[in-house]
Amino acid sequence: MKKVLGKWTIYISLSLIAIPFLVMYIAFFMQAFSKGITLGVIPQKFGFSNFSFLWNPIPWGLERTSIWGIFLNTVLFASISGFVVTIVCTLAGYALSRLEFRGKVFFLSLQLMLHAITGQILLIAIFFLLFYTKLLYKIPGVALARASLEIPLGIWMAKGFFDTVPWDVERAAIMDGCTRFQVWYMIFLPIIKPGIGALFIWGFLFAWHDFIYVYTLLSGTVPLLSTMLQGLLATEVVDYGVIAALSFFYMLPPLILFVFLQKVLMKAPIMGGKGIA
Amino acid sequence: MKVILKDLSKHFGNVKAVNNLNLEINDGEFIALLGPSGCGKTTTLLTVAGLYKPTRGYIYFNDRIVNEVSPKDRKIGMVFQSYALYPHMTVFDNITFPLKLKKTPREDRKRKALDVARLVHIEGLLNRKPAQLSGGQQQRVALCRALIKEPEILLLDEPLSNLDAKLRAAMRSELKRLQKDLSITTIFVTHDQVEAMTMADRVAVMNEGVLQQFSNPDELYNYPKSLFVAGFIGSPSINLIDVSLARSNGKFFLKGKGVQIELPREISSRVESNSLSPQLVFGIRPEHITVNQKKEGIKAEVYVVEPLGRENLVTIKTSDISLKVLTSPTLKIGPEEKVWIDFNLDKIMLFDKETGRSLLLR
Ligand SMILES: Nc1ncnc2c1ncn2[C@@H]1O[C@H](COP(=O)(O)OP(=O)(O)OP(=O)(O)O)[C@@H](O)[C@H]1O
Ligand SMILES: [Mg+2]
Numbered sequence: 001m002k003k004v005l006g007k008w009t010i011y012i013s014l015s016l017i018a019i020p021f022l023v024m025y026i027a028f029f030m031q032a033f034s035k036g037i038t039l040g041v042i043p044q045k046f047g048f049s050n051f052s053f054l055w056n057p058i059p060w061g062l063e064r065t066s067i068w069g070i071f072l073n074t075v076l077f078a079s080i081s082g083f084v085v086t087i088v089c090t091l092a093g094y095a096l097s098r099l100e101f102r103g104k105v106f107f108l109s110l111q112l113m114l115h116a117i118t119g120q121i122l123l124i125a126i127f128f129l130l131f132y133t134k135l136l137y138k139i140p141g142v143a144l145a146r147a148s149l150e151i152p153l154g155i156w157m158a159k160g161f162f163d164t165v166p167w168d169v170e171r172a173a174i175m176d177g178c179t180r181f182q183v184w185y186m187i188f189l190p191i192i193k194p195g196i197g198a199l200f201i202w203g204f205l206f207a208w209h210d211f212i213y214v215y216t217l218l219s220g221t222v223p224l225l226s227t228m229l230q231g232l233l234a235t236e237v238v239d240y241g242v243i244a245a246l247s248f249f250y251m252l253p254p255l256i257l258f259v260f261l262q263k264v265l266m267k268a269p270i271m272g273g274k275g276i277a
Numbered sequence: 278m279k280v281i282l283k284d285l286s287k288h289f290g291n292v293k294a295v296n297n298l299n300l301e302i303n304d305g306e307f308i309a310l311l312g313p314s315g316c317g318k319t320t321t322l323l324t325v326a327g328l329y330k331p332t333r334g335y336i337y338f339n340d341r342i343v344n345e346v347s348p349k350d351r352k353i354g355m356v357f358q359s360y361a362l363y364p365h366m367t368v369f370d371n372i373t374f375p376l377k378l379k380k381t382p383r384e385d386r387k388r389k390a391l392d393v394a395r396l397v398h399i400e401g402l403l404n405r406k407p408a409q410l411s412g413g414q415q416q417r418v419a420l421c422r423a424l425i426k427e428p429e430i431l432l433l434d435e436p437l438s439n440l441d442a443k444l445r446a447a448m449r450s451e452l453k454r455l456q457k458d459l460s461i462t463t464i465f466v467t468h469d470q471v472e473a474m475t476m477a478d479r480v481a482v483m484n485e486g487v488l489q490q491f492s493n494p495d496e497l498y499n500y501p502k503s504l505f506v507a508g509f510i511g512s513p514s515i516n517l518i519d520v521s522l523a524r525s526n527g528k529f530f531l532k533g534k535g536v537q538i539e540l541p542r543e544i545s546s547r548v549e550s551n552s553l554s555p556q557l558v559f560g561i562r563p564e565h566i567t568v569n570q571k572k573e574g575i576k577a578e579v580y581v582v583e584p585l586g587r588e589n590l591v592t593i594k595t596s597d598i599s600l601k602v603l604t605s606p607t608l609k610i611g612p613e614e615k616v617w618i619d620f621n622l623d624k625i626m627l628f629d630k631e632t633g634r635s636l637l638l639r
Contacts, residue, residue, distance in 0.1 A: 007506050168361035176375040176422070177349040190365040 031244030050245035065223070067249075073139060074224040077252070078208040080143035085154050085203025086196060088147075093158025094184055098170070104125045108159075111152040121147040123216055130217060137221040143216065154199055161195030162188060197261050205254055225250045278338050278352070278429040278461050279304045280325065285334035287320050294320040296486040298334070305460040307453070308491075309467055309477035313509070316465040317486040319358060322432050325464065335574065338430070351430070354423030356399075358434040360415045362407040362422075369403040372421045393421045396455065412439045413448065420452075424459075431456070431463040437472060444562050449476055470510055474498070482506050499624075504633035507560050507626055513590055515568070516600045520559045522548065531559055531627075535596025536575060541622050544637065548627055551636040560626035563590065563603040567619045568610070574619035579610050593618060 032050055035260030057064035095101075096108060126145045127136065135141025165188055173187045189196065213227045219227045229250065232243050280302040287295040294317040302308050310318045323329045325336060327348035335342050343351060362371050366445055371376075372393065373386040382388075394400040396419040406413055423431060436452070437445045453476045456463050467473050473480045474494040482489040482497065482505075490502045492536045501507035507515050520533040529545035538559070540548065548557075567574075568591065577595035584590075584606065591602045593616065602618065610616060627636045 139355040166359060166361065168359045169324070169363065171326075171357070172357055172361040172422075173363070173374075174328065175348050175353065175355050175424075177328060177378040182378070187363060191363075193365075 028244055028247070031240055032248045033245075034241070037241070049241070050241040051249070052241065053246065056248070065228075067246075070225055070228055071221050073222055074208065074226075076203045077139050077143050077146075077214070077224055080140055081147040081207030082200045082202075082204035084144060084147035085150050086200045088151050089154035089158040089199050090189070090196060092151075092155045093160075093162050094160045094188060096155065097162035108156070111155050115152040115156075120212055122149075123212070126213075127217060137218060139218070139222060142213060142217045143207060146210055146213050147203055150203050150206050154202060157202070158195065158199060161192040181268055201257060201261060204257070208254055215258075280430060280462055280464070281337040282321075282333075283335045283337065285321075285324065285336065286332045287317075287324050287329055288332045292631070293486045295324065298483075298486075298488050300481055300488065300491060302462060302464065305462055307456050307463045307465065307478045309465045309473035309480045310483060311467055311470060311473040311509075312483035312489075314468055316483045318468070318483060320486075321483075322355075322434055322464060322466055325430075326353050326432055339528055342597055352426070352427030352428050353430045353432055354426050355432040356416070356419045356423050356436045357432060358438070358466075360407075360419040362415055362418055364407055366406075367403065368399065368405050368407070368410070368418050371407065371418055372403075372425055374422065375426045377589065389425055390421075393424045396424065397421060397451075413444045414456070416440065416448070428461060431461045433463065433465045435466055435468070438467070438469070445472075452476065470512065474510070482509060485511075500635075500638060501626065502635050502638060504558055504560075504580055504628040504635075505634075507628070511562060513563050513601050513603070515560050515562050515626075518559045518598055518600075520557050521555050522557055531557065533559065534598055536598065537624075538620065538622075544622075544627070545624070548636045551629075553635075554629060554631055556630040557626040557636070558630050560628065561624065562621055563601040565621040565624040566600060566602045567621065568604050568608060568616050569619065570610075570616055571597050572617050574617045577616055577618050579612050579614045579616055581612060582610065 031037060031042045031044055033048070035047045035049050036044040038044060053067050057066045096104060130136040130141050130145060133141070134142070169187060169191075170183055173183045178186065207228070211230065214224050214227050215230065218224065223231070225246075229243065229246055232238070232246065280300075282298050282300040283297040285295060286293065296317075298321060300308075310321060312318055320329065324331050327343070327346060332346060338345055338351070345575060363374065366374065369390055372390050373381075375384045376389065379578065390403065391400060394403060397420055399414060399417045399421065402410065402414060402418070407418065410418065416439070420436070433452075437448050440448060449472060465473075465477060474497070479491060479493050480497050481491040484505050490506045492500075497506065497510055501510060504517070508517065518533050518536065520531040520536070520538075523530045523532050529540040529548070531540060575595055577593045577600075580592040580594045580599060582589050582591050587606075588603045589606055589608075591604050591610065593600050593602055595618070600618070604610070628634060629636055
């Protein structure tokens with residue numbers, strides 16, 4: 001009896017905690033997929049009229065912008081960030097995991113400290129940095145800056161992946177005639193493929209969802225999805241239906257990316273010796 | 278290929294993993310590096326392979342110093358303690374990886390892979406991934422990958438330690454046969470003395486980075502140079518008793534707790550000239566003690582009897598000393614029975630307690 005009661009209290013309290021989130025998500029989907037709405041949640045008529053931005057340009061002041069150009073910009077921005085994070089971290093992670101050099105421990109702790117600093121603090125400095133290097137208001141430049149924020153923790157992640165590869169496997173490869181680069185390229189990379197996938201998604205997602213960097217360093221000249229959403233909110237007549245629909249569209253690509261790469265990501269790196277079944 | 282290690286040392290900070298090692302291994306010889314865990318066996322092997330740089334000393338292959346030769350140019354095949362197969366490659370790709378790096382044509386690779394695979398009977402597994410193999414099969418794949426390079430030296434790091442007892446015994450004879458057929462100079466690392474004694478032409482016993490003895494199995498068993506080797510080799514292990522050397526009427530006696538043994542003349546003279554301190558350790562193997570019920574020798578009492586099948590291992594107590602003795606199963610004795618024991622004085626060993634050195638060898 002007591003046990004059953006205990007169970008129910010858990011269910012009830014968990015449900016209570018979940019309610020606000022549920023309501024938010026329900027409201028969000030209602031908004032996106034209905035023609036009108038009363039009392040904030042009750043839809044009047046289901047339909048896809050909010051999604052008309054997919055085939056018609058969106059009125060933007062006096063101009064009309066197509067969503068697809070902005071979408072491609074965002075993809076480009078997030079992909080560059082993903083690639084930069086992946087490449088820098090796999091190189092640095094290998095070195096930190098496998099090579100002995102002076103200042104290694106200091107470098108590693110420095111990365112953790114850098115990660116603890118919020119990116120916004122660096123905004124002004126980065127603004128000037130990009131300005132003087134003539135990269136301001138350009139997607140590659142800002143993507144580079146955005147990627148650098150994720151690199152400290154990414155290096156730690158990558159080091160962890162490399163650490164899982166046993167020393168003996170690397171030694172065997174050297175005995176077999178690999179150069180250092182070949183060991184990295186032919187042995188490590190294939191073994192830690194899932195980890196590399198994770199690094200890319202990591203770099204991609206943070207850039208995809210970023211607002212503050214995009215808003216400060218790109219906006220006006222090159223709109224991305226996040227700044228465009230903000231732009232819609234800042235107009236005089238706010239159409240919540242369209243905003244919800246656009247948000248839905250905004251969150252789809254990461255979701256799809258996850259589903260596709262899930263299989264790779266779930267396959268944790270495996271070892272090269274006995275005891276692996 | 279002849280391998281000579283000259284004053285070889287490898288230190289990691291303060292740890293002297295290998296300390297002043299001198300070994301001379303003949304062409305085609307099969308030697309075992311034997312010692313307890315952490316004594317520097319793997320380190321020695323990795324240094325010979327060129328994966329570690331020696332802190333001091335030289336490695337010769339034939340007459341050439343190879344300290345500066347890179348690992349891949351040393352013509353060495355190596356099997357690692359953990360096999361170290363490449364998990365993302367099939368067995369075929371694993372085996373032929375060294376050839377692929379040398380840009381051997383695919384046809385040649387295929388032929389050679391089949392040749393070595395047949396040697397250890399894994400030709401049916403070439404398309405599998407390492408994770409789909411048993412420990413014994415992984416071990417064979419690792420061996421194939423070492424052999425396909427047609428090495429002049431084979432380094433094996435405890436290749437059998439992960440197999441079950443039966444498979445291990447089978448692989449033992451198979452490996453020995455293979456080594457003799459190919460006559461590749463081989464260094465075989467193990468902490469299992471039975472493995473070392475049964476497989477190797479000569480055994481190098483190491484402890485804490487220092488070579489204790491390098492000789493053939495027979496000599497190692499019967500004429501250990503030190504207390505450590507005597508205690509380490511042999512199963513069941515040797516009986517060791519603290520004694521002191523006493524002299525009366527021109528005769529020498531070993532006196533311990535409750536035992537007194539008169540030494541034969543030729544032994545006593547050698548002991549006298551070699552011994553530095555009167556504190557000695559007396560050693561005798563279990564098979565060199567005889568048990569009788571005819572009241573001959575030292576009186577003792579049976580403590581336990583452990584049947585081993587072919588013989589019985591009997592623990593016997595006399596005063597405060599307990600001794601292990603191997604007896605024939607036909608001798609019917611049980612716990613708490615009174616028996617008399619006799620030492621085969623031709624087979625006794627004597628060591629200096631302080632230095633651990635044998636006093637009977639010159
Ligand atoms: N890379 C290293 N850095 C520091 N110390 C090391 C390193 N490799 C080995 N050692 C130390 O050197 C000693 C010898 O190690 P080694 O691996 O050669 O032992 P082993 O005889 O192969 O033991 P096992 O039978 O357990 O494999 C040990 O004390 C070990 O801790
Ligand atoms: Mg070892």
